[in-house]
Amino acid sequence: MISVSDALDHLFSLANSLPAETIPLSQANGRSLAAPVSANRDQPPFSASAMDGYAVSEADAVPGATLDVIGEAAAGHSFDGHVTQGQAVRIFTGAPVPAGASRVIIQEDVQRIGDTISISENLDHGFHIRPAGGDFRRGQHIESPRVLRPSDIALLAAMNIAEVPVMRKPRVAILSTGDELVMPGEVPGPDQIIASNSFGLQAMLRDLGAEARLLPIARDTKDSLAMAFSLADDADLMITIGGASVGDHDLVGDVAQDLGMERSFYKIAMRPGKPLMAGRLANGAMMIGLPGNPVSAMVCGHIFVQPVIRAMLGLGQSTAPRLSAPLAAPIPPNGPREHYMRARLENGTLTVFENQDSSLLSILSQANALAIRPPNDPAQNAGSHLQYLPI
Amino acid sequence: MISVSDALDHLFSLANSLPAETIPLSQANGRSLAAPVSANRDQPPFSASAMDGYAVSEADAVPGATLDVIGEAAAGHSFDGHVTQGQAVRIFTGAPVPAGASRVIIQEDVQRIGDTISISENLDHGFHIRPAGGDFRRGQHIESPRVLRPSDIALLAAMNIAEVPVMRKPRVAILSTGDELVMPGEVPGPDQIIASNSFGLQAMLRDLGAEARLLPIARDTKDSLAMAFSLADDADLMITIGGASVGDHDLVGDVAQDLGMERSFYKIAMRPGKPLMAGRLANGAMMIGLPGNPVSAMVCGHIFVQPVIRAMLGLGQSTAPRLSAPLAAPIPPNGPREHYMRARLENGTLTVFENQDSSLLSILSQANALAIRPPNDPAQNAGSHLQYLPI
Numbered sequence: 001m002i003s004v005s006d007a008l009d010h011l012f013s014l015a016n017s018l019p020a021e022t023i024p025l026s027q028a029n030g031r032s033l034a035a036p037v038s039a040n041r042d043q044p045p046f047s048a049s050a051m052d053g054y055a056v057s058e059a060d061a062v063p064g065a066t067l068d069v070i071g072e073a074a075a076g077h078s079f080d081g082h083v084t085q086g087q088a089v090r091i092f093t094g095a096p097v098p099a100g101a102s103r104v105i106i107q108e109d110v111q112r113i114g115d116t117i118s119i120s121e122n123l124d125h126g127f128h129i130r131p132a133g134g135d136f137r138r139g140q141h142i143e144s145p146r147v148l149r150p151s152d153i154a155l156l157a158a159m160n161i162a163e164v165p166v167m168r169k170p171r172v173a174i175l176s177t178g179d180e181l182v183m184p185g186e187v188p189g190p191d192q193i194i195a196s197n198s199f200g201l202q203a204m205l206r207d208l209g210a211e212a213r214l215l216p217i218a219r220d221t222k223d224s225l226a227m228a229f230s231l232a233d234d235a236d237l238m239i240t241i242g243g244a245s246v247g248d249h250d251l252v253g254d255v256a257q258d259l260g261m262e263r264s265f266y267k268i269a270m271r272p273g274k275p276l277m278a279g280r281l282a283n284g285a286m287m288i289g290l291p292g293n294p295v296s297a298m299v300c301g302h303i304f305v306q307p308v309i310r311a312m313l314g315l316g317q318s319t320a321p322r323l324s325a326p327l328a329a330p331i332p333p334n335g336p337r338e339h340y341m342r343a344r345l346e347n348g349t350l351t352v353f354e355n356q357d358s359s360l361l362s363i364l365s366q367a368n369a370l371a372i373r374p375p376n377d378p379a380q381n382a383g384s385h386l387q388y389l390p391i
Numbered sequence: 392m393i394s395v396s397d398a399l400d401h402l403f404s405l406a407n408s409l410p411a412e413t414i415p416l417s418q419a420n421g422r423s424l425a426a427p428v429s430a431n432r433d434q435p436p437f438s439a440s441a442m443d444g445y446a447v448s449e450a451d452a453v454p455g456a457t458l459d460v461i462g463e464a465a466a467g468h469s470f471d472g473h474v475t476q477g478q479a480v481r482i483f484t485g486a487p488v489p490a491g492a493s494r495v496i497i498q499e500d501v502q503r504i505g506d507t508i509s510i511s512e513n514l515d516h517g518f519h520i521r522p523a524g525g526d527f528r529r530g531q532h533i534e535s536p537r538v539l540r541p542s543d544i545a546l547l548a549a550m551n552i553a554e555v556p557v558m559r560k561p562r563v564a565i566l567s568t569g570d571e572l573v574m575p576g577e578v579p580g581p582d583q584i585i586a587s588n589s590f591g592l593q594a595m596l597r598d599l600g601a602e603a604r605l606l607p608i609a610r611d612t613k614d615s616l617a618m619a620f621s622l623a624d625d626a627d628l629m630i631t632i633g634g635a636s637v638g639d640h641d642l643v644g645d646v647a648q649d650l651g652m653e654r655s656f657y658k659i660a661m662r663p664g665k666p667l668m669a670g671r672l673a674n675g676a677m678m679i680g681l682p683g684n685p686v687s688a689m690v691c692g693h694i695f696v697q698p699v700i701r702a703m704l705g706l707g708q709s710t711a712p713r714l715s716a717p718l719a720a721p722i723p724p725n726g727p728r729e730h731y732m733r734a735r736l737e738n739g740t741l742t743v744f745e746n747q748d749s750s751l752l753s754i755l756s757q758a759n760a761l762a763i764r765p766p767n768d769p770a771q772n773a774g775s776h777l778q779y780l781p782i
Contacts, residue, residue, distance in 0.1 A: 025575055041585075044584065153594040155752040178485075184552060190437070191467050201542035202420075204542075357441075361549050
């Protein structure tokens with residue numbers, strides 16, 4: 001048996017980084033930036049007023065001074081002339097500060113009569129000018145890799161980046177296997193259940209920034225499996241669920257090997273989970289075989305598939321950061337395998353569900369965290385801190 | 392001036408809840424469940440084996456017992472006969488437990504020779520059977536409202552829910568206004584800058600589950616604004632950015648009033664921010680007018696637009712939960728207005744950026760939290776706890 005972290009190292013060695021592609025800015029949120037992007041301009045491109053008021057030369061900014069208003073500057077409409085002593089230009093937020101002006105007197109500090117202003121006694125000390133390039137300068141970088149967020153999108157726009165280099169989305173094909181499975185909406189036979197893992201994993205993969213599609217359910221025959229594999233020809237990653245041990249045969253592994261897969265089995269010291277199959281198909285695609293048990297498949301999705309997708313997106317070879325929270329109630333000792341226990345984080349404390357049977361989707365759906373127990377972790381009291389992964 | 396929470400109450404009173412729609416399960420992740428959904432079946436639908444092994448009657452589960460293997464049960468293929476004393480059925484995980492059997496002996500506890508098994512001395516105590524309905528029973532509910540996550544999608548699939556009632560996505564039209572603005576990719580004039588707020592808000596709104604589209608930039612004329620408003624005819628929410636005070640005129644407000652808007656201005660005791668315009672247009676759409684300052688627009692998006700979208704999605708009238716973390720470094724006292732300071736949470740501690748100028752998108756892009764200072768909050772030392780919103 002190997003540790004979760006050793007298994008991840010094996011998986012990372014199979015994960016190809018994907019090529020970059022260029023997409024319009026309005027589609028770039030949530031995507032992984034593929035290369036540093038540099039600003040096409042300074043922001044602001046000129047000294048700009050930070051307030052509505054009057055632009056004056058510093059020497060005129062004295063309480064009681066009376067100035068002639070010689071023009072107006074608004075956002076998008078600069079004042080073309082020059083401000084000299086005794087003069088002021090009416091100015092609005094975002095407007096270029098006119099030549100000769102070095103300070104903006106806010107309108108609250110001014111009394112205007114006709115085209116004359118007088119500066120009030122309680123003049124503030126602010127200059128109210130945003131210097132050119134104060135936000136960023138031409139050539140300044142947004143570093144990669146990073147997952148672009150809304151504030152990055154706003155910054156890229158301000159930098160005049162209309163098209164953004166991002167990593168292509170990993171194309172993932174998801175294959176559920178088993179004679180017992182039917183699709184949601186079908187009428188199952190008495191021995192049958194509804195395929196659920198594939199739908200849960202598809203949702204998870206899309207949240208991670210992958211393109212994920214479901215292949216038709218494969219039956220427990222080599223022909224059916226081979227047909228399904230053939231439909232995944234353009235996938236970067238093939239995920240199979242279940243079927244690694246059907247009857248006494250390992251049909252999925254056999255078919256994958258017929259397709260040229262170099263196969264590894266990892267017997268991983270974890271719960272819930274089973275030996276994980278992984279390898280590379282002859283067409284270059286990575287393959288991960290997940291256990292068929294509903295909760296095991298979803299937990300292995302969080303623990304193994306999520307870091308693989310991030311690696312494919314160029315985001316490094318690391319696991320999701322583990323957080324820590326105190327327990328709401330005591331829990332019994334752990335066995336010899338690392339245990340990812342379904343738990344609920346509420347008001348800062350972790351409640352570990354009592355029933356950890358790996359078939360219970362109803363419990364998984366209530367969970368928002370996987371509490372992580374190291375091998376042979378002793379019993380823990382309420383209040384002791386446990387590591388967890390938000391899910 | 393009113394508080395942020397009073398302003399939100401006004402906004403909630405304007406936010407219509409949207410109608411429900413029914414969509415395929417594979418598109419339901421991230422959507423707001425519109426009505427409780429109940430399971431169409433029991434899961435498992437039959438008592439199922441939790442392990443690979445042999446199904447026997449409890450009386451035969453004794454170390455040293457020798458049993459005849461009379462058949463096989465696999466997932467999707469039940470054993471049709473009855474297990475009587477002295478008999479066993481080879482069984483695999485997920486298979487229906489045959490009539491007459493009440494316990495599964497795991498294969499590790501058995502020695503098999505031909506069609507005979509003998510039970511080893513270190514027989515475990517487990518029954519290894521998942522009872523019918525142990526995960527959920529027909530009629531059991533997934534409660535609404537809730538935002539569906541991948542584990543909910545898996546659970547809905549298992550319940551045989553192929554189509555899901557969700558709230559329709561709010562349709563949001565975003566209108567940037569100002570003669571100074573050009574679109575990313577254009578060549579700005581010397582007085583111009585690139586529209587950035589609209590792109591950042593579009594990304595934010597999509598993350599919140601809205602359909603968000605950008606209207607053409609409106610120029611600072613009534614005609615241009617009226618044209619842009621007319622393009623937003625089917626929107627549930629119209630968001631304008633900037634233009635509330637152009638020169639000495641409030642063009643956006645004037646045009647909205649011409650279109651029948653009942654308008655409210657909220658002068659809110661917060662930073663960064665400005666008076667927020669809100670109201671309802673004659674066509675029933677809600678309108679929110681955001682300030683044009685880049686960071687103010689994005690912060691007002693987090694503080695005001697996010698709760699409004701959640702309310703439209705039927706998720707209640709509440710703000711995002713505030714978290715708390717210790718400060719990495721001391722900060723000066725706050726002024727009389729609630730201050731949402733750009734900050735970075737790293738390794739559990741909050742660092743508040745020194746430069747809080749509301750024009751700096753480069754700072755906002757580095758921030759992952761808004762540290763919240765109450766009005767007149769005194770100076771805080773390193774280590775003291777501050778509330779924050781993750782962004």
